[in-house]
Amino acid sequence: MADIELRNVSKHFGEAEIINGVDFKAGHGEFIVFVGPSGCGKSTLLRLITGLDQVSGGQILIGGEDVTRLRPSQRGVAMVFQSYALFPHLSVAENIGFGLRLAKLPKAEIKQRVRETARILRVEDLLDRKPRQLSGGQRQRVAIGRSIIRNPKVFLFDEPLSNLDAALRVLMRLEIARLHKRLGTTMIYVTHDQTEAMTLADRIVVINRGRIEQIGSPINLYDAPANRFVAGFIGSPAMNFVELSRREGDCYLGASDQGADALLPQFTGEAAVLGVRPEHVMLADADMADLRATVEIVEKLGSETMVYLQTKAMDTPLTMRAPPESRLAPGERVSLRFERGHIHVFDHEGATISTR
Amino acid sequence: MERSTGYWRVALLALPVTVFAVFIVWPLFSSFYYSFTDWNGFNPDYDFVGFTNYAKIITDKLFLNAVINTVIWMLAAILLPTALGLALALLIDSRVPGGALFKSIFYLPICLSAVVVGQIWIWIYQPDWGLLNTVIAQVTGDHPRYAWLAKPDTALGSVIVAWSWQQTGLSMVIFLAGLTSIPGDLLEVCEIEGANVWQRTRIVVIPLLTPATVVVVALSVINSLKGFDILYIMTGGGPFHSSDTLAMHMYNESFKKYLMGYGSAISVVLFLIALTVIRIYFRELRRVDEIYG
Numbered sequence: 001m002a003d004i005e006l007r008n009v010s011k012h013f014g015e016a017e018i019i020n021g022v023d024f025k026a027g028h029g030e031f032i033v034f035v036g037p038s039g040c041g042k043s044t045l046l047r048l049i050t051g052l053d054q055v056s057g058g059q060i061l062i063g064g065e066d067v068t069r070l071r072p073s074q075r076g077v078a079m080v081f082q083s084y085a086l087f088p089h090l091s092v093a094e095n096i097g098f099g100l101r102l103a104k105l106p107k108a109e110i111k112q113r114v115r116e117t118a119r120i121l122r123v124e125d126l127l128d129r130k131p132r133q134l135s136g137g138q139r140q141r142v143a144i145g146r147s148i149i150r151n152p153k154v155f156l157f158d159e160p161l162s163n164l165d166a167a168l169r170v171l172m173r174l175e176i177a178r179l180h181k182r183l184g185t186t187m188i189y190v191t192h193d194q195t196e197a198m199t200l201a202d203r204i205v206v207i208n209r210g211r212i213e214q215i216g217s218p219i220n221l222y223d224a225p226a227n228r229f230v231a232g233f234i235g236s237p238a239m240n241f242v243e244l245s246r247r248e249g250d251c252y253l254g255a256s257d258q259g260a261d262a263l264l265p266q267f268t269g270e271a272a273v274l275g276v277r278p279e280h281v282m283l284a285d286a287d288m289a290d291l292r293a294t295v296e297i298v299e300k301l302g303s304e305t306m307v308y309l310q311t312k313a314m315d316t317p318l319t320m321r322a323p324p325e326s327r328l329a330p331g332e333r334v335s336l337r338f339e340r341g342h343i344h345v346f347d348h349e350g351a352t353i354s355t356r
Numbered sequence: 357m358e359r360s361t362g363y364w365r366v367a368l369l370a371l372p373v374t375v376f377a378v379f380i381v382w383p384l385f386s387s388f389y390y391s392f393t394d395w396n397g398f399n400p401d402y403d404f405v406g407f408t409n410y411a412k413i414i415t416d417k418l419f420l421n422a423v424i425n426t427v428i429w430m431l432a433a434i435l436l437p438t439a440l441g442l443a444l445a446l447l448i449d450s451r452v453p454g455g456a457l458f459k460s461i462f463y464l465p466i467c468l469s470a471v472v473v474g475q476i477w478i479w480i481y482q483p484d485w486g487l488l489n490t491v492i493a494q495v496t497g498d499h500p501r502y503a504w505l506a507k508p509d510t511a512l513g514s515v516i517v518a519w520s521w522q523q524t525g526l527s528m529v530i531f532l533a534g535l536t537s538i539p540g541d542l543l544e545v546c547e548i549e550g551a552n553v554w555q556r557t558r559i560v561v562i563p564l565l566t567p568a569t570v571v572v573v574a575l576s577v578i579n580s581l582k583g584f585d586i587l588y589i590m591t592g593g594g595p596f597h598s599s600d601t602l603a604m605h606m607y608n609e610s611f612k613k614y615l616m617g618y619g620s621a622i623s624v625v626l627f628l629i630a631l632t633v634i635r636i637y638f639r640e641l642r643r644v645d646e647i648y649g
């Protein structure tokens with residue numbers, strides 16, 4: 001077990017700046033998830049921590065020790081790849097015991113530890129098979145087995161579940177959560193699936209264009225996003241954003257004639273965008289309404305209903321989360337109200353303006 | 357429309373099929389046919405002699421000698437270029453300085469014909485002023501004046517060295533291609549798990565090169581079966597049949613002793629041997645396919 005600290009880490013490939021001055025600390029046994037859009041540098045950051053790539057600047061500390069210049073094998077890290085990276089010519093047992101074999105441990109001990117690891121991951125009946133003869137989920141377990149057998153200080157996962165189908169992904173997610181509880185090892189987990197991020201993480205690190213946008217617990221990021229990017233990235237379906245427009249000194253929702261002043265208790269001239277999550281949009285009486293809209297599409301999901309509405313305030317449809325028994329139908333005109341206390345306001349740069 | 361494509365198909369197939377029939381199928385069958393005769397190669401009169409030619413093979417000491425030489429030749433011609441090509445590929449891949457240059461240099465001999473390669477090595481082996489003896493003279497201070505190609509002990513080995521020199525470049529290039537097709541993340545696993553160079557090469561890289569090895573061995577087998585020209589140029593099977601292979605023996609019997617019937621019988625046997633080797637090979641290939649797909 002060890003903590004990880006990145007100090008002003010940067011990385012460029014040639015001219016291209018991929019990671020820009022990342023500072024961040026993960027405590028002992030913490031489960032950290034890196035999320036961000038494709039190409040934002042999540043994998044690169046992970047590879048810098050592993051030592052597969054060298055930093056262009058800054059320092060990396062694992063367990064208080066500066067490992068910036070150490071080789072991957074000297075850092076005490078283990079990594080699980082998205083592609084599983086199993087050796088096709090080795091059996092499951094040989095794949096799991098790979099690190100121990102390299103360390104020249106006695107055969108009997110390797111065998112015993114492979115059995116033990118295989119039992120934890122429930123692949124003990126597959127030990128003689130080759131990777132080709134395994135399902136995706138089984139391969140993933142074997143890959144995890146290979147990395148836990150050495151008792152590494154830190155586990156790194158790079159999108160380990162993205163090659164699995166949806167149902168299996170949920171199962172493996174639970175299994176990884178269980179594994180973390182059992183081993184108590186510090187884990188850094190990269191994903192662009194925000195459900196994975198929300199469910200697994202102690203803390204989420206939201207990355208965008210090689211910078212950290214925000215670090216915090218899942219609920220913290222959900223309730224109090226630091227900026228428009230985080231607000232839009234965390235949460236599914238995504239938050240609705242309404243541009244504010246100013247005409248003759250008054251503030252309106254987009255191109256509509258709905259005044260916005262009532263929604264902005266501490267109105268400041270900097271407010272540019274208003275954000276509200278689908279579950280905080282409600283039907284209301286006309287005299288209480290913030291916005292009028294027309295129902296465009298209704299998605300019945302069983303447990304809830306997603307309603308997409310056309311408004312004058314927005315170019316894109318506004319999403320509303322309604323109860324399953326909702327009777328809204330396409331074409332219907334409705335009045336909407338945004339739940340007070342759950343309205344986010346962003347300035348022109350996209351930073352959150354506190355409304356509390 | 358249907359019709360005209362049909363015509364074209366026949367027309368386009370006609371040429372290769374004809375070539376195949378005239379130069380492969382027909383000689384194959386005529387060899388088989390002549391192996392039951394005592395034809396001398398040019399006289400239009402010949403008699404059927406039944407299995408006499410095949411019976412002669414069994415008692416022919418030179419045939420046995422040729423079989424042994426063929427086995428030696430094939431084993432060496434497969435193993436040496438494969439091993440050397442692999443070693444060179446691994447070295448160049450490990451980013452030794454000047455790797456790209458060495459790659460071209462080692463590949464160069466493949467571009468030469470066997471006749472040219474043979475001639476180059478005849479000069480290298482030349483007893484009085486050849487490169488090999490000159491170097492030995494420099495090192496030991498004593499000029500051996502040894503005729504490498506004219507002594508039964510060294511003739512076959514010397515040709516094998518020349519042959520390997522030419523074939524190694526081909527194996528190397530195929531292995532280099534194989535190395536680039538090894539998934540990068542597997543090598544990264546080696547790095548993270550702490551494999552040293554030797555462990556990585558032995559446990560991971562060489563096994564993962566199996567598909568490339570299959571290709572290299574296949575080419576070596578095929579090339580060595582065809583490897584008649586370089587022997588013909590360098591030793592002609594001599595001295596005293598010490599470098600006689602089956603192909604060489606067949607040639608000598610057919611065209612030097614004018615025993616076309618007997619030569620044909622040898623060629624039929626050679627064909628059957630080649631067929632067996634290739635069948636075994638394809639069976640192994642399927643096994644490899646199952647693992648590496």
Ligand SMILES: Nc1ncnc2c1ncn2[C@@H]1O[C@H](COP(=O)(O)OP(=O)(O)OP(=O)(O)O)[C@@H](O)[C@H]1O
Pocket residue numbers: 013016018036037038039040041042043044045192
């Ligand atoms: N070796 C490299 N040379 C040049 N550019 C690279 C290299 N590796 C990554 N990049 C660039 O760095 C950026 C970040 O890549 P990275 O793989 O870290 O993204 P990611 O966040 O993991 O994305 P994804 O979710 O698609 O996996 C990309 O724009 C990529 O093109």
Ligand SMILES: [Mg+2]
Pocket residue numbers: 042043044158
């Ligand atoms: Mg990635």
